Amino acid sequence: MTEPRDAKTPDLDAPLARLAEALDERHRAQDEIVRGLRPPAGLSPPKLIDRVRGIDPAIFLRAPALPPTTPALADLIQPSATPEATMTPEPALAKTYDPHAIEQARYARWEAAGHFKPQGRDAPYCIMLPPPNVTGSLHMGHAFQDTLMDALIRYHRMQGFRTLWQCGTDHAGIATQMVVERQLGLKGSSRHDLGRDRFVDAVWDWKAESGGTISQQLRRMGASMDWSRERFTMDDGLSAAVTEVFVRLHEEGLIYRGKRLVNWDPVLNTAISDLEVVATEEQGHLWHIRYPLEDGSGYVVVATTRPETLLGDAAVAVHPDDERYQALIGKRVALPLCDRTIPVIADTYVDPAFGSGCVKITPAHDFNDYAVGERHDLPKINIFTDNAAINDAAPAAYRGLDRVVARQRVVADLEALGLIDKIDPHKLMVPRGDRSQAVIEPYLTDQWFVRIAPLAEPAIACVEDGRIRFVPENWSKTYFEWMRNIEDWCISRQLWWGHRIPAWYAPDGSIHVGRTEREARAKSGLGADVPLRQDEDVLDTWFSSALWPFSTLGWPEKTPELETFYPTSVLVTGFDIIFFWVARMIMMGLKFMGDVPFHEVYIHGLVRDADGNKMSKSKGNILDPIDLIDGIELEPLVGKRTSGLMRPEDAPKIAAATRRQFADGIPSYGTDALRFTFASMATQGRDVRFDLGRIEGYRNFCNKIWNASRYVLMTVGSEPLPASGNARGGLAERWIRHRLGQALTAVRDGFDAYRFDLSAQAIYEFIWDEFCDWYIELAKVTLNDSTASEADKLLVRRTLLEVLEAALRALHPLMPFITEELWLKIAQLLGKAGDTIMTQTYPRAAEYPLDPKAAAEVDWLKTVVLGVRRIRAESNLEPARRIPLQVKGGSADEQQWLDECAPFIQQLARVERIERVPHARSDATTALAGETTLLVPLMDLIDPAVEADRLAKEIARLEQDLARVSAKLANDSFVARAPAEVVNKERKRAADNTDAIDRLQSQLRRLRPDG
């Protein structure tokens, strides 16, 4: 439960447990052989070799001393770097599936064997991993997303596509810089103490040290990405792409530098883009302030939520049609606390109905006021420093005050002057930085921008004309909505960690852009004597992310990978970064590759907790996917959830809630169960609530598969079976193949439509409800039948193996580990070569042609068995007791089926003998199967009163249905207008019901002749 989580140290426990189990088993077997309880055959050292092969030998160097009976074992261990097929039978499987015994070793083997690399020459299939922050660790959103991508990748790889899952990490400018600054802070240092170069070195060191966490966690998820192609957005190659794009856009005039009002984070001291600002509703005040008229004829009242910005006011505005203020337009007012006057202007921006109908205009500190200021040619008076303290443009009394303090001082001073008209409570949307949570200031600075309109236009067109398709489709509306209202993108950040802007300044202030300083110099014809200073700013992280689909493939070089895999097949991501990332990739891809970056965008939902809340550290409701895989005990879980909180006072509440919800901690479910749960929740892009009940159910499903395979392996023996030739097998064999074909169609349709839930459901139902509940039980009948021929039994065994083997392949994309483990054992018995399931062919429905006749017969057989079982359950007959069964009537088909199915019925319904009778006896209990009436003689077993109730209830149900159908058929419009097919169906239904009611009623009369 509390295994080392750090994936960098190999997990000792699981392989050692396996080894111990193998040794234990060998000792037991040897003991049994000595005592003559077991034949000596079937136990030889190679099995043990296979059991330990693939384990990193280093593990044994660190392991406790091996048991004394195994001196030769060390010789048997081979380096895992040369994985081989396990082509010899292994010892019997454990009774309960244990994911830990297999998962990590299987993954290491795949990776070492190079199975994740693109193979073959077939059509390419490529997915770009949305690069996680290099500082990050895996959360539920990643785990969900990665499961879906890996399922697609494995599904296509098995179909023979030349499949590439391109992976890598993002340098995450602000986030990473903040983490390292915090660490410096703990040591009493700061980035300013270090200076830029040493700070950037420190970030690289930190990345080298702890940047690999998420890569290791992705491996735990079974993600089959091509690690040999792993990229980082700050790599040389990707940095070169960033520079290239910047220079080319600048050359075309699509990147420019200018003094604009931008979103300024006064804590991080950097500009941020519109998208990085989140507006949160907060309780504030609306201050009504009197501005005296210059001519002494009174005052106007303006309403504001930010009284301190008064110091930067450039005008007071009213609506041009507002009758109350017509006389004021053109006059001047004395700005309180400041020694200057400002004009009263008219602008339609003002809403006369809000506040007093007069607005103070502060062009340097409000986006609307900026626009008004431009229209009226007002001065832009900046009153803040970079830290949002009052600067020297304001009256001396306020200089140096923080904006919060300045507000208090301004309000107090206004009050003292009697200029506060009133103060109302007011709810307002406060802009905050998504990283720092600081209140964002509109702030006038020099920044770099991308002129976005020329890029947006083709990006809109390619979604309109279907070159890119959103799934679900309605997300394209969101995309259009944003793209049609898009503003220029501020791409410069006043940070140290990121791609440095390739622009240089000459002493005269001129700007020179180039791929290198040398190129910039050459382009501008500057001599070596002109000193140049490079721009201090770095680029928005999303600038490099926008290039990800081609920069990772080698652009601007013309590489074979770029040629092969661009445009990529599908992008799998959450709706939250459609604007941040998806839209920008589309714009950049079209601009620089001349084609879309991907053909489809699958948007998945957000993973929420069981109560529907967003998971967040501060709420203490985070689930760690690794904890679901490995399990975690209560105390460590409480510890994780309550440490490092922004508000430590929440800890007791969170601890209590956690103890209530997870009284016994979280059990270990394994990766496959987690993945299957995600897949089953992946419906049409809706948010998903993560419910532990689901994952437990799918853990049980793993165990079901494990045990079904265990049964099949036990039944078949240890030698490969001879091929069965063209023999189709008996009824049950034809039927299960028919059902497999149907299931495969459903599974593939699901994957092809990104309906992972439907695929998961189809394969779950096939394996559990059809294969396990019915086919294995039917197979047992033949295998246990002493009169059945060896040829028939061989066919049954062969079918068990073949169907299970195909089902494992079908399931592999969702459950890679258990399917690999079992397939290696199953496939060799079929004489299949191959050292892994992951490169086998995905099963095709066409290989299992439909057999409607077998399906009809088994459906009838099931009805018979279910009917008898129901009688048994409702009459409280002991399950073990064999009961006699009489059969009356039935169609010609049914009579033939009865003969063929008699052994199945006897076994599955626990019937001692079947007897065909011309008339029902009075003391029998009844069930119907098609036109056949099933009768179980009461004898002393059944209470006639109970049986009469049962029949009456069934009759009532049928009569209700008959009434509904009859009403429909009595409606002339229905008969006239509904398709003949539907009408006939209803007619047959009415006839069947009438017949069934008839038969049940006559039985009821026999049961109580007086009633």
Place this chain on the structure above:
RNA sequence: GGGUGCUUAGCUCAGUCGGAAGAGCGUCGCCUUUACACGGCGAAGGUCGUGGGUUCGAACCCCUCAGCACCCACCA
């Protein structure tokens, strides 16, 4: 203010073409049946948010209202 979703069994959710309302979990019986108690067999449980419309027929299409969620936005 604009936009997008959602509302189906106690809970979480499917329901594809408009043609008998489904699954998992939970609940209630019975069962140590030789793959599996992480199991088997059986059962109960729904006026498909409200009101209208279209249709022979509506969970599904159209409109109204109610509740919930999310996104975008410059009401000081």
